Amino acid sequence: HPDALKTYDVALSLATDCFGKESVEVAACMNCIGVVQYIMPFGDSEQALKVLHTALNLRNNILGENHLDVGTSWNNIGRVYFQQSNYQKAMNAYETALRIRRAVLGESVDVAATIFNMGQAYHQMNERERAMDHYKKFLQLARHHFGNFHRDIAIVLTCIGQVFHEEKNYEDAMGSFQEALRVGRAALGPLHPEIAITLNKVGNLNYEMGDLDAALQVYQQGLTVEQAVLEEGNTNLIVTLTNIAEIYKQQSEFEKALEFYTKVARLQRNFATEKVDIANTLSSIGFVRHQMGDYPGALEFNQECLRLRREIGGDMNEDVAVTLTHIALVLLKMNMHDIALEVLMEAYRIRKSLQTHDTRDIAFNLYNIAMIYHHKGSYEHALVFYRETARVEESALGKAHRDLGITFYNIGQIHYQRGEMELALQNFDRALQIECDCLGENHPTCARTLNEIGNIELQLGNVTRVVECFTKALRIYRKAGMDDNHLVIYGRKLFRFEVVQPNAAGAALT
Numbered sequence: 001h002p003d004a005l006k007t008y009d010v011a012l013s014l015a016t017d018c019f020g021k022e023s024v025e026v027a028a029c030m031n032c033i034g035v036v037q038y039i040m041p042f043g044d045s046e047q048a049l050k051v052l053h054t055a056l057n058l059r060n061n062i063l064g065e066n067h068l069d070v071g072t073s074w075n076n077i078g079r080v081y082f083q084q085s086n087y088q089k090a091m092n093a094y095e096t097a098l099r100i101r102r103a104v105l106g107e108s109v110d111v112a113a114t115i116f117n118m119g120q121a122y123h124q125m126n127e128r129e130r131a132m133d134h135y136k137k138f139l140q141l142a143r144h145h146f147g148n149f150h151r152d153i154a155i156v157l158t159c160i161g162q163v164f165h166e167e168k169n170y171e172d173a174m175g176s177f178q179e180a181l182r183v184g185r186a187a188l189g190p191l192h193p194e195i196a197i198t199l200n201k202v203g204n205l206n207y208e209m210g211d212l213d214a215a216l217q218v219y220q221q222g223l224t225v226e227q228a229v230l231e232e233g234n235t236n237l238i239v240t241l242t243n244i245a246e247i248y249k250q251q252s253e254f255e256k257a258l259e260f261y262t263k264v265a266r267l268q269r270n271f272a273t274e275k276v277d278i279a280n281t282l283s284s285i286g287f288v289r290h291q292m293g294d295y296p297g298a299l300e301f302n303q304e305c306l307r308l309r310r311e312i313g314g315d316m317n318e319d320v321a322v323t324l325t326h327i328a329l330v331l332l333k334m335n336m337h338d339i340a341l342e343v344l345m346e347a348y349r350i351r352k353s354l355q356t357h358d359t360r361d362i363a364f365n366l367y368n369i370a371m372i373y374h375h376k377g378s379y380e381h382a383l384v385f386y387r388e389t390a391r392v393e394e395s396a397l398g399k400a401h402r403d404l405g406i407t408f409y410n411i412g413q414i415h416y417q418r419g420e421m422e423l424a425l426q427n428f429d430r431a432l433q434i435e436c437d438c439l440g441e442n443h444p445t446c447a448r449t450l451n452e453i454g455n456i457e458l459q460l461g462n463v464t465r466v467v468e469c470f471t472k473a474l475r476i477y478r479k480a481g482m483d484d485n486h487l488v489i490y491g492r493k494l495f496r497f498e499v500v501q502p503n504a505a506g507a508a509l510t
Helices: 002-019 024-039 045-063 068-083 087-105 109-124 128-146 151-166 170-188 193-208 212-229 235-250 254-270 275-291 295-313 318-333 337-354 360-376 379-397 402-417 421-439 444-460 463-479
Strands: none
Touching: 002 024, 024 045, 024 068, 045 068, 068 087, 068 109, 087 109, 109 128, 109 151, 128 151, 151 170, 151 193, 170 193, 193 212, 193 235, 212 235, 235 254, 235 275, 254 275, 275 295, 275 318, 295 318, 318 337, 318 360, 337 360, 360 379, 360 402, 379 402, 402 421, 402 444, 421 444, 444 463
């Protein structure tokens, strides 16, 4: 591109000397210079617009506003506005270009190109129906001019598939992507960057549909293509490696996930990737090492992630709070409860200062703070934080959320441990109601809470409720294939405890 720009500058100088500043030849040179300026890496789009508008004005004055070259200038100006994400101005320029080109050329290749450009602008403006109309019109013209196996046809089929994907029409999206692959491979061969792009979109579609195995297989196919045709530090290659690592992580194949995340981190560091992306990868490595039980390694990577995120956004930002929470969870696994508590309190303070309303993230910090106090036997502090957790969860998640049930259960445990049986019973009852609503009445979690309620009723001497709770709990455990030892009775040893069907008659004694 720099060499092309130098050559066009020489041509402009010669055209100016030979034909004067107000000439068609000068306008043509300026048009070419403007195009190079916006397509070259790190190009100056504002300077490109200035040059292209100068060329447009010359052509308008010399050739008239309906000349084909004027249409070409408007099309190029539209492309620069599109690059700047100024889609409405791009659309205005494209519409003028289309009117001129169609009037002069009919349904030509140049007309098709402008229609495709308009489709992309509508797509970026989230006007998917209009985008689809323009993509389909381009497809019709492209097939007429190029036949069925041309690069441009593969590109527009991929765009059509993307619109279907965004509309959650997965079947048609997959059909369009597969046709794009078939056409693209025929036109470009199996090893081409555009084939890799389409494979990545197929992988994304499979991932969103929940078919992780299919997504992984397609991402690996795309990786093979990218490794053959792209430079090692190419952004698309790094994205594909990250996608593969993410699937392995979700499938709990942590060693493979670590292998790919490590490759990603190496490429990001070697090729000057944005710090935010490096931090995200370090965070993922920290998570995977945590899951593998490598707590020192997890701590190391999370601390490096924290350093980067503080460099990027300062101390008071959500990403820092997230990383502090991850560090605290690792410290808990390392039995460093006091330090973990300090870190969680810092994360909580950051989130509290940033967020104007209650969120699940705030509740998560509060819950873990309460858990540490609970573990340390500081029941008064634990109750304060559990109650605040419950308040935030109810505000952020509603009165029937599973998280709230867990918090009520823990509050019940503390009251039980403090000998406050009535308060314990109230909280276990609230936990049970939420558990039954969220998990179903036959879930083992409900049996566990019924077991706790039964033990409290046993302490209070409410025999009927004791039998009812223990019977229900034991029935649930047995239905779930769990043995009777899961039923724990405090302070009593019952030599025989049988489930009796309430509607069955007693056996006759003979």
